[in-house]
Each structure stands twice: as C-alpha cells, then as structure tokens.
Amino acid sequence: MSIRHSLLAILAGGPTHGYGIKSSFESATAGAWPLNVGQVYTTLARLERDGLIEPEPGEDGPRRGWRLTNPGQAALQAWLAEPVPTDPPPRDELTIKLLLTLALDQGQVPALLARQRSATLERLQQLNRLQRQADPHKDLAWVLLLDHFLLKTKAELDWLALCEQRLGARRP
Amino acid sequence: MSIRHSLLAILAGGPTHGYGIKSSFESATAGAWPLNVGQVYTTLARLERDGLIEPEPGEDGPRRGWRLTNPGQAALQAWLAEPVPTDPPPRDELTIKLLLTLALDQGQVPALLARQRSATLERLQQLNRLQRQADPHKDLAWVLLLDHFLLKTKAELDWLALCEQRLGARRP
DNA sequence: ACAGCCATGTAACTTGTTACATGATTTT
DNA sequence: AAAATCATGTAACAAGTTACATGGCTGT
Numbered sequence: 001m002s003i004r005h006s007l008l009a010i011l012a013g014g015p016t017h018g019y020g021i022k023s024s025f026e027s028a029t030a031g032a033w034p035l036n037v038g039q040v041y042t043t044l045a046r047l048e049r050d051g052l053i054e055p056e057p058g059e060d061g062p063r064r065g066w067r068l069t070n071p072g073q074a075a076l077q078a079w080l081a082e083p084v085p086t087d088p089p090p091r092d093e094l095t096i097k098l099l100l101t102l103a104l105d106q107g108q109v110p111a112l113l114a115r116q117r118s119a120t121l122e123r124l125q126q127l128n129r130l131q132r133q134a135d136p137h138k139d140l141a142w143v144l145l146l147d148h149f150l151l152k153t154k155a156e157l158d159w160l161a162l163c164e165q166r167l168g169a170r171r172p
Numbered sequence: 173m174s175i176r177h178s179l180l181a182i183l184a185g186g187p188t189h190g191y192g193i194k195s196s197f198e199s200a201t202a203g204a205w206p207l208n209v210g211q212v213y214t215t216l217a218r219l220e221r222d223g224l225i226e227p228e229p230g231e232d233g234p235r236r237g238w239r240l241t242n243p244g245q246a247a248l249q250a251w252l253a254e255p256v257p258t259d260p261p262p263r264d265e266l267t268i269k270l271l272l273t274l275a276l277d278q279g280q281v282p283a284l285l286a287r288q289r290s291a292t293l294e295r296l297q298q299l300n301r302l303q304r305q306a307d308p309h310k311d312l313a314w315v316l317l318l319d320h321f322l323l324k325t326k327a328e329l330d331w332l333a334l335c336e337q338r339l340g341a342r343r344p
Numbered sequence: 345a346c347a348g349c350c351a352t353g354t355a356a357c358t359t360g361t362t363a364c365a366t367g368a369t370t371t372t
Numbered sequence: 373a374a375a376a377t378c379a380t381g382t383a384a385c386a387a388g389t390t391a392c393a394t395g396g397c398t399g400t
Contacts, residue, residue, distance in 0.1 A: 002263050002268050003360070018379070018380065018381085019378060020378095029268065033261075037381095042359095043360085063378090079269070083291035084266045084269065084291075088205065089321060091175075095320050096201065097177075098316070102200070102313060103313070108252070112252065119255035120255070123258055140274070140342070144334075145267065147335070147338075151327040151331050158323050163316055166312065166316065169308070175388075209351080210391080211389060217353090217354095218386085218387080235352090236352085
C-alpha cells in the first residue's frame with residue numbers, strides 16, 4: 001500500500017497531475033525507487049474509485065489536476081500518524097530461503113550462507129563508495145537513503161554470521 | 173515470489189498434498205508467517221499452469237499428491253543458488269514515509285521519528301523477552317528468526333537515531 | 345452426537361506492474 | 373526537421389489474499 005499512500009502524500013503538497021506525481025515521488029526518494037508512469041495513472045484511478053481523491057474541476061486535457069477529498073486527507077493523516085505495522089512481520093525472502101533449506105537439507109545451509117555473504121559484502125562496498133561521494137548538506141534525502149541501506153546491509157551480514165555461529169555450535 | 177518458491181522447496185522434500193504443505197511451511201518458519209490454506213491451493217494451481225509441478229498419477233480425492241517437474245526442479249535450484257536480488261532494492265515503507273514527510277513538511281519529521289522509535293523500541297523489548305525464553309538447541313529455526321527480527325529492529329533504531337542526528341546538524 | 349481438526353477447492357478481489365498507443369511541447 | 377521529454381491513458385496480467393462452500397476423519 002506504499003504507493004497509494006505516497007500519491008496521497010504528494011497530492012497533499014498541492015494539486016498536481018499524473019506525470020508531475022511521478023517526478024515528485026522520484027525526486028523525494030532520490031531516484032532510488034523508479035516509478036513507472038503508467039502505475040501512477042492506474043493508482044490515481046483506483047484512488048478516485050475509492051473516493052480519496054477527485055479531479056480539479058474544469059481541467060480536462062493534458063495536465064489535469066487531482067486533489068485530496070476529505071476522506072483522502074483523513075487516510076493520509078492516519079497513515080502518517082501510525083508507525084509502520086509489524087504485527088505479522090513482512091515475509092523476508094532471505095530468511096524464508098534459509099529456513100526452508102535448513103528444513104530440506106541442512107547440509108546445504110553453509111554454502112547458501114557463503115554465497116549470500118559474498119553478494120551482501122559486495123553491496124556493502126558499493127554503498128560505501130556511494131556514501132563517500134554524497135554530500136549530507138545538499139542531498140539529505142539521498143544520504144538518509146544510503147544510511148538506511150547501509151544499516152540494513154550490515155544487519156544482514158551480522159545475521160549471516162550469527163547463523164553460521166549457531167549452526168557451528170550444534171555439531172560438536 | 174517467495175510463496176511460489178517456498179512451495180517448490182517443500183515439494184522437493186517429497187511429494188505432499190496441499191494441507192501438508194501449509195503445515196510444512198509454518199513449521200519450517202516456526203509459525204512466524206501464517207499461511208492461509210486457500211493460498212496454497214491457488215498457488216499450486218498456478219504452478220501447475222506454469223508446468224513447474226504435476227499431480228501424482230492415480231491420486232485424485234483428498235490428499236492428492238504433487239511433485240516437481242524437471243522445469244520445477246530447475247526453477248528451485250536457480251532460486252536457491254542465487255542470492256536474494258537487491259538491484260532495485262525493495263521499497264521500504266518507513267523510508268518512504270519519512271522521505272515524503274521530509275519533502276512535504278520538514279517540521280513534522282521529528283514527531284514521526286519519535287512515534288516510530290517508541291513503537292520500534294517496544295518491539296525490541298518484546299523480541300528480547302521471546303529470545304530469553306527460546307532454546308537454541310531445540311528450536312533452531314525459531315531462534316534464527318528471532319535473531320533476524322532483533323537485528324533488523326536494532327538497525328531500524330540506529331537509522332532513526334541517525335536521521336535525527338543528520339537533521340539536527342542542519343539547523344544551526 | 346458433536347466438536348474440532350484435516351482436507352480441497354473456487355470466486356472475487358487488491359495492489360503492483362508493464363507494454364503499448366497516442367499525442368503535445370521543448371530542445372537541438 | 374528530428375529527437376527528447378512531457379503527458380495521458382488502457383489492456384492485460386502476476387502474485388498475494390481472503391471468504392466461503394464442502395466434506396471426511398478423529399477423539400470425547
């Protein structure tokens with residue numbers, strides 16, 4: 001539901017048209033998550049269907065504007081006010097892969113861990129390079145994004161190490 | 173695509189029927205991600221449509237078995253062998269929320285950070301409690317899952333702190 | 345007999361996603 | 373005049389998800 005809410009948030013900054021929304025989203029997220037324009041239009045149609053937005057009266061051709069309705073405002077406020085939900089924690093592909101391998105053929109787990117660590121390490125280095133080039137005073141959003149990716153990547157490496165350790169402690 | 177591949181992995185452990193797959197999945201992932209049975213059947217139908225699995229010959233009523241086809245075996249091996257992809261990193265709801273708030277109304281960012289930190293901290297404590305009760309020698313999968321959630325949660329807290337710090341460094 | 349679990353399946357729906365068709369405006 | 377970018381939209385589909393209908397088996 002991130003995209004739906006993102007569009008609401010962008011429209012809260014003043015009425016805009018479809019293409020402008022795409023640009024706003026990508027610039028707000030520093031280009032980290034490209035957004036297919038087509039999806040903006042499908043999502044706008046669904047938001048209108050659900051009564052969360054309405055077209056600006058009078059405009060019709062290119063650059064037709066959209067604005068939030070009252071329910072739309074309310075939905076946005078609710079989304080912003082509530083912390084991101086964790087009650088069924090989102091499924092994590094790496095964890096699923098590892099746990100299923102563990103259940104299926106425990107012997108293949110070490111190889112899986114090794115492969116993943118190597119890929120994750122490479123990503124860490126790439127992120128470090130990007131961070132060195134970034135300027136916290138100019139591209140704040142970009143820097144915060146890099147921080148996020150870096151911390152997440154490091155946590156993944158830590159987890160891989162812990163998995164190895166816990167598995168090792170089982171053998172003897 | 174995690175669910176599709178999960179079913180392939182479970183079928184690789186020997187032919188099973190729908191309900192058994194649900195149980196296998198939930199026990200392999202220590203109950204952290206409940207799986208609606210209905211979804212198993214819809215997913216099985218789609219996997220058959222795509223030629224990745226086939227029904228065991230002869231069985232038809234309840235407990236009809238399914239097995240991997242050759243393409244199914246190949247798809248599973250490919251999934252297990254490749255590290256989880258990061259090239260367009262998956263969209264992260266918290267990050268999106270924060271960056272859009274930053275773009276929309278920078279003044280509301282501190283409140284958002286505070287709310288989120290409080291929720292995340294609570295989750296951390298809950299996870300710590302669970303970890304204290306878990307036995308690494310008996311419930312390995314459960315312990316690894318908790319490790320994962322804990323490290324992820326701590327990383328999130330670190331990120332929230334970093335965000336505050338970077339924002340603070342902007343004002344003066 | 346009845347409660348509860350085992351078991352299968354389908355219809356309907358949601359969000360996300362892309363490929364394509366179409367044209368206006370701007371830049372080179 | 374051509375190329376690039378801005379701009380709108382639709383058709384089609386994938387994957388996930390749930391609510392519901394249906395019935396068999398098991399233990400009390």
